[in-house]
Amino acid sequence: MQITTWQADAAGAPLQRSSAELLPPGPGEALLEVLHCGLCHSDLSMLDNHWGISSYPLVAGHEAVGRVVAVGEGVPETLIGQLRGLGWIAGSCSHCALCLGGDQNLCADLEASVVGRSGGFASHVKAQQDWLIPIPDSLDPALAGPLFCGGITVFAPLIDEAVSPTAHVGVIGIGGLGHMALQFARAWGCQVTAITTNPAKAEEARGFGAHEIQLLGDLAATPNRYDLIINTTNQPLDWDAVVNALAPKGRLHQLGVTLEPIPFNVFPFIAGRRQFTGSPTSSPASLLKMMEFCARHGIQPQVESLPMHEINTAIARLRSGDVRYRFVLDGPA
Ligand SMILES: [Zn+2]
Ligand SMILES: [Zn+2]
Known part of the structure; x- marks a missing residue:
């Protein structure tokens, strides 16, 4: 299928609206239609190739909230229509000792959402079912995106x-x-x-x-x-x-x-x-517990929302430290 993306063609280049081919969800995967996606400092590091792991064209965005619109083999159709969130990790091997022990975020074969994969600054994004975390009814999906990277990153040192x-x-x-x-x-x-x-x-x-x-x-x-x-x-x-x-x-x-x-x-x-x-983000179990904790205590990120087509403005303002406290880009892409 064709999806709309906001992609960088080279390190530091402004993002361009583009379209790309996306294969249907594979076994164990589901496809989200992106409604909102937070902008994280790690997106800047990836766009600039600060860590030497970026490949271009690059579609960043790893704080995505959206609705499941398709599922791959082995994933129940009941997921379709559900509101889910995706963070830094989109997949892990699920059979190594770390995955089996609940430390999937430490798996040697984990797949980051924006490393060798297409991220959330797009109309759609794919991930393994385990890494697509349900969003409790009492949380505003327009504000929830930053929980999936920034939020879990700071929740992990408390819970883990x-x-x-x-x-x-x-x-x-x-x-x-x-x-x-x-x-x-x-x-x-x-x-x-x-x-x-x-x-x-x-x-x-x-x-x-x-x-x-x-x-x-x-x-x-x-x-x-x-x-x-x-x-x-x-x-x-x-x-x-x-x-x-x-x-x-x-x-x-x-x-x-x-x-x-x-x-x-x-x-x-x-x-x-x-x-x-x-610590690097956390496990699906800790993500689930974080969402429950946020719902119980009324915790939500403080965000400034912009339409996805203003993503280059958001990036420029984040680079200059001009944000309180997180940008969320609203779809459609
Ligand atoms: Zn593993
Ligand atoms: Zn992040």
Whole structure:
């Protein structure tokens, strides 16, 4: 079938409206008609080939919400008409030890939605059934897209690492990821501090659930404070100040893809049993639980919606940091 896409023909090139051939859904797959698709920083990294894994023409977009319009072999027809969301991962092998153990996002054969596949900045997108997550009735589908990448990225360090509700959680960076991290950590029951370089975001951060605001430059003055720091930024930081702000047995969880190596003094890790961790999105089970959690607590991303044909405007504004807090492109493509 022919689908409409917004594709880049080369690294950094503006997106062009185009049409492309899409094979029908294969075994275990379903086809979504895209209604909305969020714009993530990783889309910029892919469009610019920052990670060296892009191939052109490239159709980005990995926060898609749409209706199932066709199913492949082995997928029940009852899926047709359902509202589903798709994030960074569109497929995994489903039979390796990691997949069988519920860690499908760590599968060696996982397929990213926009790496060697056509993503959500299009009229249609395909994925394996397991990675197309139902959207609860109480959530607005026009706002739900960013949950499927940005949202699960910050929900994972809470659910997959079983964070205690008594924890004091610091979130560095109050942007597309951070504003959702504050909401999740607050609803989780934690003491929540927004850590930012921008005091102008203090009031909004409180609105997202932060009990307190701390300026990033003040971290060195509060040693042993946090049980968990979630760093959503990819900028070089005063890493020793960040680590020393962790309480003994505290954990620094890195989500921003910092391109430079991170230099640490190891003593705080040894003496205080501190940890450094990271995570890539999460499993279908955690995605399902996140959607249930959002429905229960009324959590939703704060988005600015634009029609899909204004996608180049959204990309230019995201590049300049001019978004609060996530763009969603509305179909039709
Ligand atoms: Zn696998
Ligand atoms: Zn993303």
